[in-house]
Amino acid sequence: MQRLIFFLIIVYLIYYLFKRFVSGIFRPRPPKRQKHLPPITDELVKDPVCGTYVPKKEAIVYGRRGKLYYFCSKECLEKFKQQKAKG
Numbered sequence: 001m002q003r004l005i006f007f008l009i010i011v012y013l014i015y016y017l018f019k020r021f022v023s024g025i026f027r028p029r030p031p032k033r034q035k036h037l038p039p040i041t042d043e044l045v046k047d048p049v050c051g052t053y054v055p056k057k058e059a060i061v062y063g064r065r066g067k068l069y070y071f072c073s074k075e076c077l078e079k080f081k082q083q084k085a086k087g
């Protein structure tokens with residue numbers, strides 16, 4: 001009788017692992033939600049070239065000498081780079 005119970009446990013484990021294996025192939029888990037992300041803020045940043053305020057998440061970010069600059073468009077970024085290259 002004990003051997004039968006042991007056998008059933010083994011069969012169940014194999015079945016369980018197989019089920020997990022199959023579901024892992026056919027139904028890949030959705031990526032985990034990042035729970036600890038800071039809340040999205042509509043913080044405004046100033047474009048140093050044209051002076052426009054742009055939402056941080058939409059701004060073009062450019063890092064220079066450890067400082068971050070935010071631009072409303074690629075054009076402004078290019079102007080900024082040119083200005084810095086000149087002087």
Ligand SMILES: [Zn+2]
Binds near residue numbers: 051071072
């Ligand atoms: Zn701009």
